[in-house]
Amino acid sequence: MRVLSWAFQLLVFAVVAAIFFWLWGNFTRNTEASGIPTNFDFLSNPATFSIPGADFSPNEPVRNAYIVGVLNTLRVSVVGSILATILGTLIGIGRLSRNWVVSRLSAVYVELFRNIPLLVLLTFVFLGVVLQVMPSIEVSWNPLDWFVVSNRGIGVPWYDGVTGWSLSLVFTIGVVSWWMIARWRQSVFERTGRPSHAGLLGGSFFVLTLIVGWIVLGGAVSLPAVDGRQIVGGIRIDPSFFAILLALVIYTASHIAEIVRGSIQAVPKGQGEAAAALALTGFQRMWKVILPQAMRIAIPPLGNQYLNLIKNSSLGAGFSYFDITNVTQITVGNGSPAVPAFFLALVFYVVISLITSALVNVANRRFELVER
């Protein structure tokens, strides 16, 4: 029986391996016949294309373009995940609201955006909103004179005048003091039972440290403005980044809202009632009692949504956002061999997915431990 099962497995393995060898044989023969490179040397060739919004010159090697692409994918994924979680949680809670208008509106949001393809949404955001609703640079909107909104990008105020190292030093001091204050308040709480307010005190100290350090170091705020045909000052949000981010957030939030709703409903009713019996306000009840428990249930499906978001961000390539997919496509168009170039992109996505799911597993385990 054991021998038979091993023989069977070997047979399956042999078939799979044979298919691979066949494909590989075709590949080497086809590339040899046409003299196309199959190695990764192309990474050292000059890129010959530019990347808007990045400090990247066409003379740099393709390798650097890949790095910019990876960073852009990570940027839209991280910002998108955070914003989608916030929006999705609000809408998920909104669906359970006793306010009829709020719950109906949330339900309509969820049912609307969950059931249309992301690509339709993205096309709409780029072609309909960015290109048609947002004004051209000549007639840009300047709300409060702090922002510049145009279809060439959105200018947002940003810090200025402080270099990276000193700023990160201040940042580190802030974080460390936050942590120390939290430890101290926790010990006070454990001795006296008085409310610790660790987050409030530590957080305000952190913000204070940042502001003081930044002023001491001679920092200033840089406001965006229109100069000729470009946005100068502040920081510019690329229109394609804006489009893919908005579409991803709207779409993913509709899925997250359903997860949050289900998780809240899965928290035993008694928890809410007990919190009410302790005279907690509605906000405290949700923030301190129900949401922490709901989030524990929600972690695995939320992790799935983050994975989907990362993979869906590849659609930005179709709308001039320079993520890794777009960099791959363009460098292939400019002469890099297609198979190794796409292989790199694919490996990146698979690795990033595996890392993300590992992180989700770690988070899941941590929260499970707290429960028991």
Next chain:
Amino acid sequence: MTASAPTTLGTGTRAYRWARKNLFRTWLDALLTLFFGGFALYIVVTFLQFVFVTGRWGIIDVNLRLLLVGRWPADELSVIAVAVVVLGLWVGLIAGIVHGRQIRRETSAVASMSMSQRVSDLVRRFGLIFGTVLLLLVLTDTTGPWLMAGATIVAGVGGRILGGIASQMAVPHWFARGALLMMAAVPFALFFFLTGTVPLADWEGFYFNITSAIAGIILCFPLGVLLALARRSKLRLLQGLSVAYIEFVRGAPLFVLLLMANVSLEFFVPASLAPSKTIRAIVVFTIFTGAYLAEIVRGGLQSVPRGQEEAAKSLGLSPTKQMGLIVLPQALRNVIPAQIGQLISLFKDTTLAGLALGILDLLSAAQAITQQEGFRGQGLIVETLVFVGFLFWVGSFTMSRESQRLERKLGVGTR
């Protein structure tokens, strides 16, 4: 929709009490109600205005055929009509037979309903689709589609009645089995009937989105089940292969896989075997969805109580029969809602084939027609995208509601 609900509650005082309870419980509530109510009202008014007043829907009217079936030859459209009518008959027959069996087992939900209740049940469940089809019919200016719709309804109802009668008849076992096989062969026969007229490579428009999603979900089924069984098996090598496949495919974006199929497939297969873009898309859909289906089926296998397998074993069934006759059917039945969920996301994802492979699917067609002579540069993309989004929404929303209904009916999660 915000204003109508209170009045349905009848008298003034009741409406007042309802509003007090649901809209103005606290001052914060009142604020929320006013803010979001105003917001909703603004959206609804703007949207209605867009649909009925400002929307320039002429572009949809002119290009309806291109959007729905792409460049399918006009004089071959009757082939699609025939296929749809046959499909209607087929669905009717199946519904009738299933219903007959349910009556025999006394599990039917609708047997106790009157005729009007049944109709209203159908309208509630599929009204959106009927409405959409009606809308599309109104937009056409030929009689063909009307004839097709009429014939489909007749065929569907006829099939339903026939199926009901057939399921009551006592037939020999071999006959029933043969009939079942023939029923199963109908979709394949229809497929070959259709490809015989217009090759698969030229399937475009919404027709492509629908058929490729269905083809993908049917074709990925054997793959997904095999992968799930391999992943659960004690054979380490098989398990390893299956895990590697599933994790790799699930880690890769569908869009990138489609792009790769577009530019690098020819390196791996001989030029004579290199398939058309449509087939490439369907193959990638199958490979991709197979990995997800495997995980769904694995969940289903885990949900089957161990006792089932042990009971089967004690009956002396072979391991293959234990799995094939006892465990797998229950597992697959338990995860029907999840499978429908997968079909929905595949249905939506078929739009990626347009962007990655240059297939003229519904979304690409909607973008392409805004570049036509006479429509160019007028910002009509909003109209066409709303139309596209609406078609996808109707399909996905109906399917997701049906899957929720099935979930309740199967009692998944309550057991």
Next chain:
Amino acid sequence: MKKIKLLAVFAVMALVFAACTDDGDAADTTAANGEEPATTQAEGGDGAAGGALLAEVQERGTLNCGTRDAFPGFAVLDANGEHVGFDSDFCRAIAAAVLGDAEAVEHVDLETADRFTALQSGQIDVLVRNTTWTAGRDGVEGATFLQVNYYDGQGMMVNTGDFSSVTEMDGVVICSAGGTTTEGDAAAEAARLGLDWEIRSFPDTDLLQEAFQAGQCDGWTSDTSQLTGLRSVYPDGPEALTILPEVFSKQPLAPAVLDGDTAWAQAVNWAIIATIQAEEFGITSENVDDFLDTDDVNIRRFLGLDFEGDEGDTTTFDPGLGLPLDFAYQVVSQVGNYGEIFEEHLAPLGLERGLNALWTDGGLMYAMPYR
């Protein structure tokens, strides 16, 4: 323990297969790989570059020509779904030369990004899709470029009235199609002129046009011929756009075939040259039949007619290209000469012959002697 066993098994498997492939490549000895070399050879014939593409195309009876479907002047789909344009006609000319039938063409629509992979993989026999001849493409992409059929230069298109010269364009956004040579050339030009350009590339021309129309870009850079074609169908009318006078890089557009099949490359090359030669001789699709009784030996040779040889005997000329004797006749009679093709598709857009005039008229079009 189990893991170690598993690893061991994998290692053994890997060894076994490595051994198998070594044997298989040398001589098909093992049963598992016995089929491999056989299939290899079977596919060698119809593979990407078997070295006999000419015979293969003639046997197949159709030419797979890589082109595009929405490019005014060069290749667009007409109402009947037929490919019409300058490039499409060169596809037809090649088919007429090789197969004797200008309509025996399968036009394969390609995107910018996948045009070379289509060529490399054997999906198409020849690429005629206004592609710039560069050394890198000759080398890394494995393409062999042939007789240039359009000498182009990169230009800049702006909204009429915004700018009158490229040098005025400082601190602007320039849009181009991604994955093309124009993108890098634009960056080089900006660096040369010391101008600050943000270059934004788009995956397809439709999207680029939408973005340009909405005002995302100040300039639209591409080959001048492309810009002229796109300008002619611009939604706000051609006069809304201006093509600036500067031309800032050489863009010779040429058909390309895959490296490694000289016979096929020469056959395609002479199909292109035949259109130029015909114009030099003054032969058009209208009057080609009048030349059938001409006394000019050069023309008789060109059209594949018999002529009086050196020793006074009647002979015909076969250069040994593997093409039918009358291939030039077929090209001219079914498609036309270079001037006719240009006049039909590019002149209506407002493009001048310029560099693309015959050398006798001060241009660069010069047919190699057919002897």
